[in-house]
Amino acid sequence: MYKDKPHFPASRRRGLLQRKRVQLLLGLVGIFILWWTGFLPFGSKVQYYNPAEHQHIFFGHNDWSAQREAVKEVFLTTWEGYEKYAWGLDEYHPLSRKGKNMVEGGMGWIIVDALDTAIMMNLTSQVATARAWISTSLSYNADHDVNTFETTIRMLGGLLSAYYLSTSFPELAPQRDDDFNQPGEDLYIEKATDLADRLLGAYDSPSGIPYSSINLNTSQGLINHLDGGASSTAEAATLQLEMKYLSKVTGEPVYWDRAELVIKAIDAQQREDGLLPIFIYPATGEFRGENIRLGSRGDSYYEYLIKQYLQTGGVETLYRDMWDEALEGVKKHLITYSSKASLTVLAERPSGLGHVLTPKMDHLVCFMPGTIALAVTGGETVEKAKRRLGTYWTKKHDENLALAEELMKTCWGMYKVTPTGLAPEIAYFQVDNPPRQWEGHLDPNWTPPVSANLSDDVNADWRDDYNIHDMDGHNLQRPETVESLFYMWRITKDPKYREWGWEMFEAFREHTKVVDEVQGKVYAYSSLDTVMNNPVREHKRRDNMESFWMAETLKYFYLLFSGDDFFPLDRVVFNTEAHPLPVFDIRGSKVFKTGWERSKRGTATSKLSEHDAAGDNSKDDFVQFAGRRIGEGVRFDKDGKPINTNSNSDHDHEHDDTIEHGHIEESGQGKPPTEHSVLESAEQHAERRKKGEDSDEAAPLQNSRAGRPKPQDRLAKEDADDAAADDDDQDITGRGGKSH
Ligand code: DMJ
Numbered sequence: 001m002y003k004d005k006p007h008f009p010a011s012r013r014r015g016l017l018q019r020k021r022v023q024l025l026l027g028l029v030g031i032f033i034l035w036w037t038g039f040l041p042f043g044s045k046v047q048y049y050n051p052a053e054h055q056h057i058f059f060g061h062n063d064w065s066a067q068r069e070a071v072k073e074v075f076l077t078t079w080e081g082y083e084k085y086a087w088g089l090d091e092y093h094p095l096s097r098k099g100k101n102m103v104e105g106g107m108g109w110i111i112v113d114a115l116d117t118a119i120m121m122n123l124t125s126q127v128a129t130a131r132a133w134i135s136t137s138l139s140y141n142a143d144h145d146v147n148t149f150e151t152t153i154r155m156l157g158g159l160l161s162a163y164y165l166s167t168s169f170p171e172l173a174p175q176r177d178d179d180f181n182q183p184g185e186d187l188y189i190e191k192a193t194d195l196a197d198r199l200l201g202a203y204d205s206p207s208g209i210p211y212s213s214i215n216l217n218t219s220q221g222l223i224n225h226l227d228g229g230a231s232s233t234a235e236a237a238t239l240q241l242e243m244k245y246l247s248k249v250t251g252e253p254v255y256w257d258r259a260e261l262v263i264k265a266i267d268a269q270q271r272e273d274g275l276l277p278i279f280i281y282p283a284t285g286e287f288r289g290e291n292i293r294l295g296s297r298g299d300s301y302y303e304y305l306i307k308q309y310l311q312t313g314g315v316e317t318l319y320r321d322m323w324d325e326a327l328e329g330v331k332k333h334l335i336t337y338s339s340k341a342s343l344t345v346l347a348e349r350p351s352g353l354g355h356v357l358t359p360k361m362d363h364l365v366c367f368m369p370g371t372i373a374l375a376v377t378g379g380e381t382v383e384k385a386k387r388r389l390g391t392y393w394t395k396k397h398d399e400n401l402a403l404a405e406e407l408m409k410t411c412w413g414m415y416k417v418t419p420t421g422l423a424p425e426i427a428y429f430q431v432d433n434p435p436r437q438w439e440g441h442l443d444p445n446w447t448p449p450v451s452a453n454l455s456d457d458v459n460a461d462w463r464d465d466y467n468i469h470d471m472d473g474h475n476l477q478r479p480e481t482v483e484s485l486f487y488m489w490r491i492t493k494d495p496k497y498r499e500w501g502w503e504m505f506e507a508f509r510e511h512t513k514v515v516d517e518v519q520g521k522v523y524a525y526s527s528l529d530t531v532m533n534n535p536v537r538e539h540k541r542r543d544n545m546e547s548f549w550m551a552e553t554l555k556y557f558y559l560l561f562s563g564d565d566f567f568p569l570d571r572v573v574f575n576t577e578a579h580p581l582p583v584f585d586i587r588g589s590k591v592f593k594t595g596w597e598r599s600k601r602g603t604a605t606s607k608l609s610e611h612d613a614a615g616d617n618s619k620d621d622f623v624q625f626a627g628r629r630i631g632e633g634v635r636f637d638k639d640g641k642p643i644n645t646n647s648n649s650d651h652d653h654e655h656d657d658t659i660e661h662g663h664i665e666e667s668g669q670g671k672p673p674t675e676h677s678v679l680e681s682a683e684q685h686a687e688r689r690k691k692g693e694d695s696d697e698a699a700p701l702q703n704s705r706a707g708r709p710k711p712q713d714r715l716a717k718e719d720a721d722d723a724a725a726d727d728d729d730q731d732i733t734g735r736g737g738k739s740h
Contacts, residue, residue, distance in 0.1 A: 059499050067502055068561035072121050074509055074525065075554045078545070079118065079126055081514075081524040082110060088133055094514045094524030095543040103142035103216075107151070108134060112158040114550035116579055119165045119173045120567070121558060127173040135183035140195055143217040148202040148210050149235035153300075153577040154547060156195050156242045161579035163188035163249070168582065189249060196246050196255055207285030208261040209236050223282065230279035230288040237262055238300035238576050240308050244592075245581045253591055263308075264596040266301075267322065272353055273329030274322060276301060290352030294330065295362030295426075300576040302326050303367060306375045311573045313585040314378065316594045323375060327400065328441065335403075335448075336435040341462035342449035343413060344406035345429045357437075359429040361410070366423075366480035367576075369408035370487030376400050377491050379569030399440065399448075401492075406451060408488050411481045412500050413454050417466045418473075419534035421507035423481060426472035430465045473530035474542070477512055479552035479578065486560045490569055501560045508553070511536045525549060552578035 058066070086092045086099025090109035093099065102109065111130050118126045165172060166188065177185045201219030202210040211221030212231040223229045243259035246252075265285040266276065278297035279288035294302060305326065309319040333353050336345050346365050348358045376397050377385035386393045414423035439446040454462050482501055489497035511534070514524040527542040555578050559567060572580040586592045 056499075056502065059502075060495070064498060064561040067498075067505070068558060070509075071505065071554055071557040071561060074505075075117060075121060075550060075558070076123070076126075077522055078525055078550055078554070079114065079123075082545075083126075083129070084523075086110075088137060092524075092545045093543040094526045094545050095538075095541060103144040103146065105139060105142055106137070107140070107142075107146065107155060108138045109154065110547045110550070112138070112162075113154045113547040113577065115158055116161040116165055117550055117555040117558070119162065119169075120555065122173050124173045124175075128175060131175060131183060131187065134191060135187055138191060140198055140216040143215065145213040145215050145222050147235070148199060148212060148214045148221070149232070149238055151195070151214070151216075152199060152239045152242050153575055153579075154551065156192055156199065156246070157575040157577050157579035157581075158551070159188045159192035159195065160242055160245055160249075161575075161581060163192060164245075164580065164582055192246060193250060196243065200254070200258060203258040203262075205282035207282055208258070208265045209280050209282040209285050210239065210262065211282050212236075221282075227279050228281075228288055229283065230281045232297040233266075233276050233278050233280050233287070234297050234300045236280055236282075236301075237266060238304050240304055241311055241573060241575045241581055244308070244311065245584075248584055248592060251591070256592060257595060260595055263305075263319075263322075267596075268599045270599060273332060274326035275329040275333060275349075275353065277352070290355070291348075291350045292333075292352060293348035293350070293362075293365075294334070294346055294368060295348065295360075295364045299362075299364050299367060303371050303576055306371060307573045307575075310374070310378060311581065311583055312592070313583055313587065315586055318594060318598050320375075321598070327372065327375070331403070331438040332441050335438040336429075336431050337437075337449050338410075338451075338462075338465035339430045339432050341454075341465050342451045343410045343429065343462065343465055344403065344448070344451065345410060345431065346407060347429075347431075347435075357435055359431045359435060360426060361414070361429070362426050363411075363414065363423050363478050364480055366407075366411035366414070366484055368484070369404040369411060370484030372400055372404040372407070373484075373487050373491045374569065376404070379491070379571075381490070381564075382492055402448065402450075404484075404488065405492070406448070408484055408497070409451060409454065411484060412504075413462065413466060415481065415500075415504055415507065416454055417463050418468070418531045420511045420528075420531045420536065421503060422475050422511055422528070422531040423478075424468045424473045424475065424531050425478075426469070428467040428469065430467060468532065470530075473532045475512070475528045475531045476542075476546050477508065477525065477527055477549040477553050478546075479548055479556055482553060482556040482560065483574075483578065486556045487569070489560055490564060498560060501557060505557050512541075514541070548577060 058064075081094060082092050082099075085094070085097040088106055088108070088111065089099030090102040090106050091100040092110055101107075111133055115127065115130050115134075118130065166175065167185070176182060195216070198216045198219045199214055202214040202221040204221055205211055209231060212224040212235060213222040214220070215222065224231055240259040240263065243255035247254070247256035266280070268285065269276075269287060271277075271287070275292050276298065277287040277289050278291050278293060280286070281288055292298065302323065305319050305323040309316055309323065314320075330346065333349060334347050334357075336347050336357060336359055337343065338345055338359075345359050346361060346368060348360055349355060350358055376382075380388065382401065385397075389397075411423070414427050415421055417427075418424065436449070438448065440448065451462070454460070482504060485497045485501045485504075488494070489501070508525070511531075512525040512528060513522045514526050515521065516523050525545060527544050527546065528536055529540045529542055530536075533540055567580055571583055573583060574580050
């Protein structure tokens with residue numbers, strides 16, 4: 001008898017045993033299924049995004065109108081939910097179906113930010129409701145601090161683009177201004193001018209670098225109560241497109257002048273290879289620390305260099321030079337390659353150039369592929385730009401385009417690598433030791449590594465190159481990757497960018513949706529705590545929807561699936577919050593021209609080499625004036641002298657990633673649900689009051705509005721000044737409407 005297989009005679013007992021075994025087996029299978037689908041607390045960690053679910057027969061078709069409509073539907077659902085539960089309020093908490101104001105009376109945060117998307121989608125009645133709210137309920141009198149940058153890019157940018165669209169594209173969501181009780185055609189520009197007048201106070205610093213906050217009621221700029229009083233570099237240097245366009249429209253150069261001086265002050269620092277540390281002191285215009293990155297606090301400075309050049313019709317070449325210099329700096333110092341798949345990574349140098357490289361990319365960095373491509377062709381298709389440039393199309397154009405394509409793939413991989421198909425806030429990368437770097441500046445024959453396609457295989461090597469930390473797995477429905485896909489599609493015409501975009505859109509629509517349990521209907525879309533669980537369970541959602549979901553993310557999806565003649569990229573520039581502004585020509589203008597020249601190169605030693613020579617990179621972090629440490633509680637008079645030295649060393653650190661400073665959230669740990677702390681918290685406010693920082697004596701600035709005409713007077717004056725402004729009225733979009 002074959003003994004390895006014990007044989008037992010049949011019996012009733014055995015039948016019972018067999019039934020129990022089957023039950024046990026079924027139970028185990030059930031538990032396994034629950035574990036696999038993540039329904040158990042110790043659920044499977046091996047979850048993969050399933051590409052098979054995202055194959056579509058229309059890939060390969062040219063008609064993307066159904067996808068465009070699908071985006072519009074999601075926008076409408078979002079809008080209607082917000083209208084029902086939180087209309088007029090600055091924050092929207094979709095899970096609790098509530099909203100909240102950031103200042104008394106509100107700032108129109110969501111309405112103003114989303115308005116131009118509604119116009120572009122031709123949502124006439126929604127636009128009418130928003131317009132009525134802006135006309136009757138929006139004012140900027142609240143006696144509270146707001147973030148200078150956020151208020152500029154979202155509110156001023158939103159009002160300006162609403163003005164541009166409503167005057168230049170009257171067929172989009174047409175409004176009847178001449179009806180009795182209607183707000184009138186100047187509504188948006190009046191509000192914009194009122195807001196910008198108040199924002200001007202932020203620029204009243206000794207260096208011209210704006211303070212990070214502003215009290216809109218008093219127009220007093222307020223020094224950052226964190227980060228040693230420094231402003232974020234990106235925040236200080238991402239205000240120009242809006243202020244320059246407002247100058248163009250109103251004929252008042254003051255906005256233009258103040259905003260462009262920021263870039264002059266930055267250029268005067270002569271930083272090595274055009275790469276800037278992420279903090280800058282309004283008191284002196286000097287940088288704080290050496291942390292260099294194109295993610296949070298660094299990003300949009302670079303974006304606005306090239307966009308300023310494009311906005312004024314390619315006349316202001318110094319911005320193009322600064323962009324070119326910075327891009328070469330990026331290649332030389334920040335580009336590295338992942339170990340297995342040679343993915344191109346735009347890394348960070350937290351201790352400065354020449355120091356350790358951190359292979360980390362914030363999702364925010366993903367604006368770069370699109371912006372690089374935009375800089376290569378000026379918004380035209382590659383084909384058209386090549387035709388136009390002829391022999392002036394160089395190897396450098398190809399090199400930069402290839403860099404954009406590779407970075408685009410890395411950003412797409414951030415989505416594709418997770419179980420939900422949505423990107424985390426931050427990804428780290430496996431790189432060699434020492435990391436491979438760009439060598440094009442050393443060897444003209446060197447060619448950068450090219451990565452293979454990101455295969456759908458769940459065991460593919462490229463997946464091992466991504467490393468997502470637990471605390472970085474959240475998703476705020478950010479726009480940067482779809483923004484870049486939009487530019488890449490328009491510029492290269494490679495349909496894969498639309499296909500990736502559709503997969504990404506489906507992932508957003510599926511995983512960020514909020515469903516009314518009773519009606520079984522989707523009524524909102526929210527941020528997520530983690531993209532690493534599929535399905536996303538309720539407690540993994542965040543009770544918040546950022547305003548850029550409607551202002552940017554959905555707008556870029558809509559544009560990605562629209563035709564090329566819908567907001568052509570050589571006719572408009574999108575501000576960093578996706579608000580389109582027209583390109584205008586300043587050639588021949590006496591009023592609008594670059595009011596500064598670049599400082600002579602090579603005369604200043606870079607901070608880095610000074611530090612290196614001294615062999616110490618840490619101590620100088622807080623030095624603005626020789627021998628003086630600047631910390632929390634320090635304020636300055638108009639000559640840059642500190643007038644309150646209540647230092648609180650708690651905040652004397654270079655940077656705390658767990659604190660929400662402004663527009664950026666860097667780590668999921670201990671974060672409030674909203675991203676845009678345009679405001680200091682009640683506790684911070686009370687704390688500052690206790691320290692006497694809110695008293696008049698401590699205020700660093702005078703009301704900068706004094707002595708300037710009110711917006712209404714300005715508009716009246718505009719008529720009178722028409723002749724003077726005439727030579728500046730060449731809106732090269734040529735779409736008619738009110739001349740500006
Ligand atoms: C937006 O407010 C802007 O795009 C800004 O430049 C960066 N952060 C958010 C979106 O992520």
